[in-house]
Amino acid sequence: MRILVVEDTADIAEIIIAGFRRIGHSVDxxxxxxxxxxxxxxxxxxxxxxxxxxxxxxxxxxxxxxxGRGDATPVLVLTARAGIEERVRVLDLGADDYLVKPFDFREVEARARALLRRAAGEATNALVCGDIAIDRAARSVRVAGVPVELTRRELMLLEILAARPGRVFGKDELLDRLFSLDEAPSFNAVEQYVARLRRKLAPSEAQIRTLRGLGYQLTPKPGG
Known part of the structure; x- marks a missing residue:
């Protein structure tokens, strides 16, 4: 997923960014x-x-x-301010969760997963689409029960497509969600990752369809 870290202490920001990137997220x-x-x-x-x-x-x-402008993007507040009054104030302003520094990144990761699940209306870390099963906590994928090795970017792409099966994702949207602002990929990069993921999902009952001029969607194979 695409995450924005807003933190003015560089060493703390670097820990958060490295942690999220290590598990496959695109971070600005x-x-x-x-x-x-x-x-x-x-x-x-x-x-x-x-x-x-x-x-x-x-x-x-x-x-x-x-x-105030109606943006419902989940917000996880990380701060050294530990007072209950401050927590209540920030939650009332619209924060979705609050974690006091110093923190263990494992808890940041777990809270982030929970917020992303809540935003998607999901109750668990498991994402299932046909015979494709994704464990977002373990960062693992199985097709018909068989483990499939994916790179972090391939896994990110699969999560995006599998979370909304049948929905068409344009190349520009996938480019935005797969890469951070400090990277400079082209549409060819999206095509390459789709091609690699398509090959690895070949045994699946699902397929990545290309809709010329529109984008890509994850759908059942004909007769599947």
């Missing part, structure tokens, strides 16, 4: 609250990890602006 980073606010006005994310003490625009003001 902003250290300035005003820059993050402007970015969120033009870019879509699946999750925002937000510090409260920021230059330019503090985290609470950014959160208020986000919710």
């Amino acid at each position: 980073w902003e250290s300035d609250g005003a820059e993050a606010r402007d970015l969120l006005a033009t870019q879509g994310y699946d999750l925002v990890v937000l510090d409260l003490t920021l230059p330019g625009c503090d985290g609470a003001a950014l959160l208020k602006a986000l919710r």
Whole structure:
């Protein structure tokens, strides 16, 4: 999934970014609250990890602006402010969860998974589409019960397609969700990952269809 980390302490941001990228997510980073606010006005994310003490625009003001324009993107607040009054204030402003620093990244990851599940209306880390079973906690995939080895980017692509079977995803949307802003991929990169994933899913009852000029969708194979 595509995640925005808004944190002005570089070493903390690096830990979060490295952790999320290691498990296959595309991550952007902003250290300035005003820059993050402007970015969120033009870019879509699946999750925002937000510090409260920021230059330019503090985290609470950014959160208020986000919710004020009707943006329901899940927000996980990470902050050193541990007081109950502050937690209540931030949750009332629209934060979806709150974690006090210092933290263990495993808890950040678990809370992020929970928020992403909630946003998608899902109750567990398991994502099943036909005979394709994805365990998002273990970062593993099985096709008809047989393990399939995927790279982190292939797994990310499969998660996107399998979460909305039948929906058509354009190349531009997949490009945005698979790569961060500091990468410079082309549409050819999307085509290459689709081709690789299609080969690895060949034994499945599902297929990745190409709709010329529109994009890709995950659907059952004819007669499947």
